[in-house]
Amino acid sequence: MSASVTGRAARGPSRLQMREWLDGYLYAAPFILGFLFWIAYPMGYSIWLVLHDWDLLTPQRFVGLRNLERMIDDPSVPLALANTAFFALVGVPLHLAFAFLLAMALNVPLRGRSAFRTAFYLPAITPLVASAVLWSRIFHPEFGILNEFIGLFGVPAQKWLFQPELAKPALILMGFWSVGPQMVIFLAGLQNVSPTLLEAASIDGAGPLQRFRHITLAVMSPVILFNLIVGVIGSFQIFAVVLIMTDGGPQNATLMAVLYIYRNAFQFFKMGYAAALAWLLFLIIVAFTALQFWISRRWVYYEEAR
């Protein structure tokens, strides 16, 4: 009797185990199917698209690597990529530095800081379209409040979104307004900075700057890396704000990668070319992310014993 039970266990899964396997597949089915439908199949299909010209109306035409050649010859491609990279390389670090400073300011044990935290977070809940509509008025050369504000300090009125050199900085300026979520993440991370450690360093003669650099920044470095990677991936995909506020202008100063992909796909109906551009952007995002992880080995500090 017992021999046959162990024998069966050795031969294959028991009925109970089979039941668990079945349940496992059943409950994971939404993801498995979703992965096949919305990720695996579209990605494969999009490789096929790259090799074809298609306007969704006439039959597809095989063109080989022609779409890749077009990408090399297209002057809008480096322009859109440079504009997008400007946001990732200049905008994201500035926003994170600001979010970090806010978090440091709110990490002081003084009364009312949770009310301040709410106030700093609040703008981030503004729907993207609403804030694009609002900020395009804030930047308005004649009736916007930004010009009125800088006028108080004697700075002459600017054309902001209508001036090629100022359009990107203006959009980055707008981004400072919605750093609330990053601030909250930093604030949570700051709770891991042990006061005893700071005190010990202070007794050992470390000044405030040294303590900040060698303790606070070191402990926070994984959180900074997380915010940086999420922020850079997000900034590479900026779309709604530029479509609504500038439509890529003035003089293509805010022509962003996703906006250019959108135009090719849904305004020029060049499906193959749009797919090729999307792959290019995807590979750049992957390369950037990998690069950040690689560089992070030099500056991110993980506490051992965890």
Next chain:
Amino acid sequence: MAAQARAASRATATHGPRVDTVLRAAAWYILVSALTVSFLIPTLWLVSSSFKASTEIFVHPIKWIPDRLLWENYVEAFRVQPLGRFALNTAIVVLFAVMGTALASAAVAFSFARLRWPGRDLFFSLLLASMMLPEVVTLVPKFILFKQLGWVGTFLPLTVPFWFGGTPFFVFLLRQFYRGLPYELDEAARIDGAGSFRILTQILIPLSKPALTTVVIFSILANYNDFLHPLIYLNRQENWTLAVGIRAFNDSYVARWELIFAAATSMLAPMAVLFFAAQRYFVQGIQLTGMGGR
């Protein structure tokens, strides 16, 4: 003399830090309050301008408080554009997308966290990989897929994918949460004859309410906010969502700032209510997701 000086310096030494602390606290309050004001000004300007007469908007210096609260701006905004219809469409899309996200994420997370089956680790690494996958790479092929299915122009592309584990990030979040709950609960229930369905619905889901609420709130925000997908999939005005509708409003009534601002304020209001009603979950959720990256 020397003793006196020492005593005096000791006095200032014990006194000094207190004055210093008070000064520092004062400086902190001034700085942080100034920042708070500058953070709130854009929203205040938006809301106050939505009640202004158009003549009050275009004056220098800024008029912060309108002479009379013109609720008519809202009536007018909802009249010249079918904002009520857009709001209803948004509510339908958000409802079905969020329901799908919550149910699918809970089920999939349960499978990854509490059941053992061959291939689980492989699929879990696929889940992690798809968390990092930028949306844009599947944008065009997915559009063609939905076009071939005849779904373009309906709410289906905006809702159905969420019923199929459409948001890997939330699956990951719930899976981490389930793993923190004691396994003895499942074992005891199984001994009592409960199946997976009962364990999930009667034990794990009730225990993971905070995490599930976070998923629901963040998913409401994401779908309410979404602009790109409604823009490409909803091609007739009568099924536009607020995000797409207000953008079109903005383009066609460029000079009527008070109407645009009333529309934008109407779009912001439900999110503000949600935020104040569930503030705890916002903060908690960000912390949970922030930790998720490590």
